[in-house]
Amino acid sequence: MPFAEELIGARTVQELTSALRVVLPDAGLPAVRAAGSALPPLALRERSDLLRDALLADLPDGYDEFANVVRAAGDRAPTFTGWLIWPVTSAVAAKAIEDGRPAAFEDALALLAELTDRLSSEFALRSLLNHDLDRALAVISGWTGSENEGVRRLASEGTRPSLPWAVRVPRLLTEPSSTLPILADLHRDDSEYVRRSVANHLNDLSRVDPGLVTSTAAKWLAEPDANTLRVVRHGLRTLVKRGHPEALRLLGFAPVRVDVTGPNLATDAVAIGEVLTFTASVHNPEPEPARLVIDYLVHHRKADGGQTAKTFKLTTRTLAPGETVDLTRAHPFRVLTTRRYHPGPHGIELQVNGVRSGRVDFTLLPAVVPADAG
Numbered sequence: 001m002p003f004a005e006e007l008i009g010a011r012t013v014q015e016l017t018s019a020l021r022v023v024l025p026d027a028g029l030p031a032v033r034a035a036g037s038a039l040p041p042l043a044l045r046e047r048s049d050l051l052r053d054a055l056l057a058d059l060p061d062g063y064d065e066f067a068n069v070v071r072a073a074g075d076r077a078p079t080f081t082g083w084l085i086w087p088v089t090s091a092v093a094a095k096a097i098e099d100g101r102p103a104a105f106e107d108a109l110a111l112l113a114e115l116t117d118r119l120s121s122e123f124a125l126r127s128l129l130n131h132d133l134d135r136a137l138a139v140i141s142g143w144t145g146s147e148n149e150g151v152r153r154l155a156s157e158g159t160r161p162s163l164p165w166a167v168r169v170p171r172l173l174t175e176p177s178s179t180l181p182i183l184a185d186l187h188r189d190d191s192e193y194v195r196r197s198v199a200n201h202l203n204d205l206s207r208v209d210p211g212l213v214t215s216t217a218a219k220w221l222a223e224p225d226a227n228t229l230r231v232v233r234h235g236l237r238t239l240v241k242r243g244h245p246e247a248l249r250l251l252g253f254a255p256v257r258v259d260v261t262g263p264n265l266a267t268d269a270v271a272i273g274e275v276l277t278f279t280a281s282v283h284n285p286e287p288e289p290a291r292l293v294i295d296y297l298v299h300h301r302k303a304d305g306g307q308t309a310k311t312f313k314l315t316t317r318t319l320a321p322g323e324t325v326d327l328t329r330a331h332p333f334r335v336l337t338t339r340r341y342h343p344g345p346h347g348i349e350l351q352v353n354g355v356r357s358g359r360v361d362f363t364l365l366p367a368v369v370p371a372d373a374g
Contacts, residue, residue: 007083008047010036016084019077023069031057045165051087056094063099067111081118089115089124097131109139117150125158129169144185149194155182156197162204176209188225195231202235210239214246241295241311243354253353256290259283260357263348272341272367277330280350284319291318292352299347
């Protein structure tokens with residue numbers, strides 16, 4: 001993932017200023033220019049918000065005039081593309097909400113769809129969804145029939161309950177069925193780009209209402225096309241990791257009787273930044289083949305001394321009668337910005353078709369500081 005300054009930085013401000021001056025050659029754009037020097041300490045979304053506010057300060061007050069400038073920049077300025085579009089679309093949404101007219105709201109949705117090929121308008125769409133979900137979904141549902149795959153994807157991606165980097169839309173979480181018509185229209189889409197979004201959207205919903213998601217997946221699988229199983233498999237991935245029985249059944253992972261050995265750890269203590277290696281084996285003693293999804297869980301110590309488990313994929317295999325699969329995994333405890341480790345007791349256990357077994361504990365030690373550090 002690039003750094004924030006690589007996505008929205010000084011060059012972004014220069015390109016945005018140039019694009020706007022193609023339309024408004026006499027505009028001073030003081031707020032936009034000043035934003036360039038205020039970006040360095042900010043995270044990515046904060047940078048977008050700063051530029052959004054600068055655009056609202058520098059461009060015409062009325063929604064219609066504001067939207068006309070944006071459309072004209074899109075028509076006439078070659079630099080009007082890329083990450084500068086995020087603050088532009090956010091400003092369009094803010095202007096429409098401030099205006100208050102239904103016509104401005106619906107035009108803003110149309111403008112976001114027009115701009116989404118330059119950079120997806122999914123983040124700005126959240127403001128309009130929060131302002132009037134029912135009105136927004138009525139328009140967005142029509143995007144599923146667009147000839148533009150970017151617009152079709154925007155219908156699914158912009159309405160995801162847990163869209164990364166984006167503000168939450170609470171009603172998408174409390175009313176998870178509200179976006180199902182969009183997914184129903186798009187799950188067979190010709191574009192992998194769109195279908196991937198549908199699967200991620202379905203996976204988001206699985207964290208809110210597993211039953212709704214498995215019943216939806218079952219309907220899709222009852223009338224599949226060549227891509228349905230792949231979409232469903234990706235959409236059910238969180239439920240599979242959680243050992244959800246219906247999700248496993250839909251994907252062909254029935255309850256089985258297997259013999260599990262391990263996990264066997266190479267060491268009972270490992271430092272943050274190092275790798276813990278373990279082995280295991282799974283044997284099918286039955287006279288029928290066994291289709292298996294084999295995962296493992298790492299029980300991480302929390303700051304309060306408790307533990308929380310995270311599931312990691314090992315393999316998906318079909319074992320013939322009497323067959324054994326031997327497994328080896330080197331699990332890294334590298335430092336990540338998205339995960340903080342707490343030294344102390346940890347654990348690892350296997351999970352086969354949703355059934356856990358063989359937990360073994362180990363100690364996570366503080367990171368080793370090189371002798372010449374500092």
